[in-house]
Amino acid sequence: MAPDEAGPAPEGSGSGPQAPRLRGPAAPPPGAVDPQAAGTGTTEAVTAGLVTALVGFTSAFAVVLAGLRAVGASPAQAASGLLAVTVAMGLATMLLSWRTRLPITVAWSTPGAALLATTGAVSGGWPAAVGAFAVCGMLLAAVGLSRRLAFWAQLIPAPIANAMLAGVLLGLCLAPVRALVAAPAVVGPVVLVWIVLLRVARRWAVPASMALAVGLAFTEPGVRALGARELAPQLSLTAPSLTAAAVVSLAVPLFVVTMASQNIPGIAVLAGFGYRAPVRSTMLVTGAGTVLAAPFGGHAINLAAISAALAAGPEAGADPARRWRAAMTAGCGYVVLGAGSSAVAAVALAAPEGLVEAAAGLALVATLAAALGGAFSAAAPSAPGLREAAAVTFLVTVSGVQPGGVSSAFWGLAAGLAVLGVLRASGPRRGAPD
Numbered sequence: 177m178a179p180d181e182a183g184p185a186p187e188g189s190g191s192g193p194q195a196p197r198l199r200g201p202a203a204p205p206p207g208a209v210d211p212q213a214a215g216t217g218t219t220e221a222v223t224a225g226l227v228t229a230l231v232g233f234t235s236a237f238a239v240v241l242a243g244l245r246a247v248g249a250s251p252a253q254a255a256s257g258l259l260a261v262t263v264a265m266g267l268a269t270m271l272l273s274w275r276t277r278l279p280i281t282v283a284w285s286t287p288g289a290a291l292l293a294t295t296g297a298v299s300g301g302w303p304a305a306v307g308a309f310a311v312c313g314m315l316l317a318a319v320g321l322s323r324r325l326a327f328w329a330q331l332i333p334a335p336i337a338n339a340m341l342a343g344v345l346l347g348l349c350l351a352p353v354r355a356l357v358a359a360p361a362v363v364g365p366v367v368l369v370w371i372v373l374l375r376v377a378r379r380w381a382v383p384a385s386m387a388l389a390v391g392l393a394f395t396e397p398g399v400r401a402l403g404a405r406e407l408a409p410q411l412s413l414t415a416p417s418l419t420a421a422a423v424v425s426l427a428v429p430l431f432v433v434t435m436a437s438q439n440i441p442g443i444a445v446l447a448g449f450g451y452r453a454p455v456r457s458t459m460l461v462t463g464a465g466t467v468l469a470a471p472f473g474g475h476a477i478n479l480a481a482i483s484a485a486l487a488a489g490p491e492a493g494a495d496p497a498r499r500w501r502a503a504m505t506a507g508c509g510y511v512v513l514g515a516g517s518s519a520v521a522a523v524a525l526a527a528p529e530g531l532v533e534a535a536a537g538l539a540l541v542a543t544l545a546a547a548l549g550g551a552f553s554a555a556a557p558s559a560p561g562l563r564e565a566a567a568v569t570f571l572v573t574v575s576g577v578q579p580g581g582v583s584s585a586f587w588g589l590a591a592g593l594a595v596l597g598v599l600r601a602s603g604p605r606r607g608a609p610d
Contacts, residue, residue, distance in 0.1 A: 218501065224492035225505025227379075228281060232483040232506070233262065233513045234383035236286045238536035239348070240475070241524055243292030247426070248302035249473060255521035256412035257473025262517050264469040265477045266510025268461050273503035278451050279488040281503045282462060283480035287437040288312075288430045290540060291344045292475060294576070295583040298426055300419035307416035308426035309470035315431040316439075316478070317463025320456045333559075336592040337436035338550035339566040340585055343573025344433070345544040351537035355530035362392055363534045370538045382539045389535035390520065393527030402526060407519040411472050425583035432589065434478045437547070442479030449488040450496060453479065561599025565592045 237258060244254040261284045268282040298304055355363045366385050373381035393399045439459070446453045458479060465477045483506075486492070492502035524532045551566045569592030576584050 220491065220493045221499060221501040222505045224487055224489075224499075225502040225507075226509050227491075228480075228483050228486040228502065228506040229266075229509025229513060231379060231383055231486065232281075232283055232480065233510065233517075234386045235539050236284070236289070236382075236536075237517065237520060238386060238389070238524055238532045239286055239293070239539060240284060240289045241521055242348070242533060242536055243289035243475065244473060245525075246293045246296050247305040248297045249305075250302075250412075251522070251525045252410065253302060253412045253414065253473050254525065255518045256410060257469075257475065258517045258521050259409055259411060259514050260469040260472035261474035261477060262510055262514035264465040264474055266507045266514060268465045268477055269503055269507030269510060271507075272458060272461055273500045273507065276454055276457070277497070277500045278446070278453070279449075279484075279492060279499040279503040280446070280451075280453060280458065281480040281484050281487050281506050282465070282477050283438070283483060284474075285430070285434045285438055285476040285478050286540070287341050287344070287433045287543065288476045288478075290341075290348055290543075291429055291433050291583075291585055292426070294344050294347055295425055295429075295585065298419070298583075299421040300417055303414055303417040304419045304422035305426060306414045306470050306473065307418040308422040308430065309475050310416050310467050311418070311423055311427035312430045312434065312476050313463045313466030313468075313470060315427070315463070316434065316466060316476070317460050319435070320459030320463060332432060332436065332589070332593070333562060333565075333596065334436065335551045335559075335562050335566040336569050336589065336596065337432060338547045339552075339569035339592060340429070340573050340589050341433055341437050342544060342547035342551055343570045343588055344585055345540050345547060346574055347576075348533075349537045349540050349544045351530070352534040355534035355537075359528065359530055362395070362528055362531055365392070366531070366535055367538065385538055386535050389527070389531050390523055393523050393531060396526060396528050398526045399523055402522050406522045409515050409518040413471055414473065416471060424586055425578075429583060429585040429589065430476055433585075434476050437543075438478040438481050441481040442484050445481055445484045446479075446488055449485070451488060561596050564599060565596035568592050568595045 240258055240261065241254050244257045245251075249257060265282040265284055269280065272278075272280040272282065292305075298308070300307070352363065352367060356367055366389050369388050370381050370385040373384050439462075443453045443455065462477050462479065466474065469477070487502040487506055488499060492499040551570060552563060569588045571588075572591045573584050573588030577587065578584060579587065
C-alpha cells in the first residue's frame with residue numbers, strides 16, 4: 177500500500193468540508209493549532225468510531241445471516257460467516273486507516289448479502305457458495321492490480337446496476353409487510369420504533385429496531401434454552417468448490433453489486449469530505465480479506481458507504497488530518513463485536529419466524545429507495561434507452577427466473593445491457609434531439 181496513492185481531492189468534489197492536505201497533518205497557517213480541537217479531538221474520534229462500529233454492525237447483521245442461510249449455510253456456518261466477515265472488516269479498517277492516515281472504514285457488503293438471500297441455493301451447495309465468495313474476492317483484488325479491469329467494471333451504467341440492486345432488495349423489503357400481517361403483536365413494536373426514530377433520531381432507527389427484534393426474540397422458548405456452547409464464538413471451516421453456476425449466479429453479481437453499490441459510493445463519500453481514497457491498496461486489502469474470510473463463510477467486504485460518513489465527517493473531530501483515529505477505533509470495535517457475533521447469530525436464528533427478517537427488511541428500505549432513485553431518476557433523456565434498459569433489468573431481476581440454474585440478478589443485468597445496446601444502436605445518436 178503506497179502512501180502516495182492518497183492525496184487531497186479536488187476542491188468542490190463533494191458536499192462535505194474540504195480538507196487541506198491529507199497525507200500528513202493538516203496545513204493550517206504556520207503555528208496555528210486549535211487548542212480546543214487538540215484537547216477534544218481524541219474523545220470525538222473515539223466516540224465517532226464506536227458509533228460507526230455499532231451502527232454498521234447492528235443495522236445489517238440480520239441481512240448477512242439471511243443471505244448466508246439462503247445459499248445453504250447451516251446455523252453454525254452462518255454464525256461463523258458473520259464472525260469471519262465482521263473480524264475481516266475490522267482488521268481491514270485498522271490496516272488501511274493506520275497505513276494511509278485517512279478515515280477509511282471497511283464494511284461487509286449489505287447489498288451483496290441481500291443478493292444471496294434472493295439467489296438461494298446454487299449448484300454445488302454451500303461449498304460452491306464459499307467458492308463464489310472467494311472468486312468475488314479475487315475479482316476485487318484484481319481491480320486493484322489491473323487498471324483495465326477497473327475500467328471495464330465502471331462501464332456498466334450506474335442506472336442498470338442500481339436497477340439490479342433494487343430488484344434484489346424488493347422481496348426482502350416486503351418481509352416487514354407480510355410479517356406485520358402474520359404476527360402484529362411481535363412485529364408491530366419493531367416497525368413502530370423504526371418509524372418513530374426515523375422522525376426523531378434517524379441514525380438510530382435501524383439499530384434500535386434490530387435491538388428490539390433481538391430482545392423480542394427472547395419470547396421464544398428456543399431462544400431462552402440456548403446454552404453457553406451455542407453462544408460461544410466458533411469458526412466453521414468449509415473447503416470451497418467451484419461450479420460454473422455458482423460463479424455466474426453468485427460471484428459475478430456479487431462483484432458487480434459490491435463495486436457499484438459500495439466501493440464507488442464509498443470513494444465518493446470520502447471525496448465529499450476532502451479525502452482521496454487510495455483505490456489500489458483499498459481494493460487489494462478488501463479483496464484479500466474477502467478471500468481469507470470466505471472459507472469461514474464470510475461473503476464480501478468493501479469500502480463503507482453510508483457509515484463512512486460517521487468516521488470521516490466533522491463528528492470525528494475538527495482536524496480532518498486526525499479523523500483516521502475514528503476509523504481505527506471503528507476497526508477495533510468491529511473486532512470486539514465479531515467476538516460476540518456468534519451469540520447474536522444464535523439468538524437471531526432461533527427467533528420467532530419472520531421477526532428478524534422483518535427487521536432486516538426495514539434496514540434495507542433506505543437502500544431500496546436510493547437504488548430506485550439511482551436507477552430511474554439518473555436515467556435522463558440525454559441517455560437514449562437507459563430508462564427502459566433499467567426497467568428491464570429491474571423486472572427480470574424481480575421475476576426470480578433462473579434459466580440454466582443461473583440467478584435472476586445475472587439475467588437481469590444481461591437483459592438490461594442487451595436492451596441498452598439494441599436501443600442505442602437503433603436510436604438517435606447521443607446528444608441528438610429525440
